[in-house]
Amino acid sequence: MGAGMTLFRRRLLETGKELSFEAARQALESANLSAKDVRSVVMGTAPEAFDGVHMKGEYLLDGAGGANKPYTRVYVGGGTGVFVPIAAWWHVASGLFDTCLAVSEEKMSPVHPHPQYAFNGIFDYALERPLGVNLVWIFALEMRRYMHKYGITEEEIAQVAVKNKANALDHPCAQLGARITVDDVMKSEPMVWPVKRLDISPPSDGAAAVVLASEEAAKKITKDPVWIDGVGWSIDSTYWTDRELAYPQYLESAAKMAYRMAGIRNARKEVDVVEAYDPFDYKELHHLEGLQLARKGEAARLTTQGVTQRNGEMPVNPSGGLLGVGNPIAAAGTMKVCEIFWQLRGEAGRRQVKRDARTGVAQAWGDLMQFSSVLVARSG
């Protein structure tokens, strides 16, 4: 029914509650609804270590408009942002509530010396932490394995960063919109090779929200709804050193669940616009393959051919993605759902994709490289 988001920045003055309020208010206003129309609220926010605030669901409650309402916080790591609207969907689809407000917030700036350190706690305390593990290690290990298995080069992967940061120049909330070249990415400082500074999304503060309504209630709210036609999620084993990292099998499961629900048989032909999770440039390629939108190892070629450009045959991350708009973890995933909403309503302004967009997919990914959430939406 509606969508809203705050600016994404490295450091915002607003507290998490204030950011949640601003995103929720915008989403409600865009649907011409007020808080009294909201029957239930789902909140998403990622690790508590960023804020040093425990029970973040309760901490953010008042800003998310959840006080004195059925209210739940859901959490699936980086996959949270797309999972929040999925949880909101089952609130409504179950028949329990006519409406549900989905709000995601992240404020990564309070923690020092760096938010990466706050992730140390995700690693096994006996087998991994004693090795001095940094968060980026696991993504570099996955990226390297992906490159090896399918013969993908760093330059091919860098094209994603170039595309997404350029797309973000047209996003009013973007933190890192920029015109850069593959060469800039290649020459940027190595962090954990093959991951370089420009391959990676930034830490950010921000919030995003969407409003959902039942079919019956929607008729009274708008003439121009966007329908959630499919949802899916799946998680692989936490024993990540035992997995084949080159292909996200769990995402294939999640995508197939969502496509089955939405009646999609050939995703590559039927999906018009995609917001695939891109905290790193290689992840967009990895995820397009898991989403069955490219064959294994072929997403780089689609990128080179321009298929995934905003004016291409299958635009991917027209928003600018996490690489361009920013990565306040939970809010970043919900930003993708906002973008699909705007694209399908034809409200994306300068970011509007060229082709007539009727079916969109938003996807997020998280935990120990093991979880994905997928949402399929269609214009009314």
Place this chain on the structure above:
Amino acid sequence: MEMESKEHTGVEMTSEDFRAGKYFVFPYSARFRYSWDTGEAVSRFLAELKNGKIIARKCKSCGRTLIPPRMFCERDFVPTDEWVYVKDTGTVKTYSISYLAADASRLREPIVVAVVDIDGASDGMGMLHILKGVSKDQIRIGMRVKAVWKPKAKRRGAITDIDHFEPLRRGEVR
């Protein structure tokens, strides 16, 4: 109705203003201390590392030899059946070169980190560790490596009892 930039609220604090103390901030630091027990499977695994050996658990239901060892098989959802020693050699499944410490500060010298598939464990079952004795240009996926153990007196039942992995010499077998 297009989304207008003025709709999207948020007040950016620049690093300069933030550092210059333009905003009220409240520093806070919590120092918790934890003592984790390592459970049945990993306790035995660590005890064996102290002996200079790597041990796995076998699930007879799926036939897998599991590293890291666990008392249950997450696929079959049954208890695993027996302890089996595996080798301290393996194959590099993937690697990366880290310029970052755990807290995101820059390391003076980069280190090579790798997932090593352990010989004797089921195909594709490995562990995370540090790789030394190989230059950035020589390292490759599929490289055969061996554990380099700390001297016995310095082992304390930790993953770091293996100091690092390094390449097997041509023709070397353990």
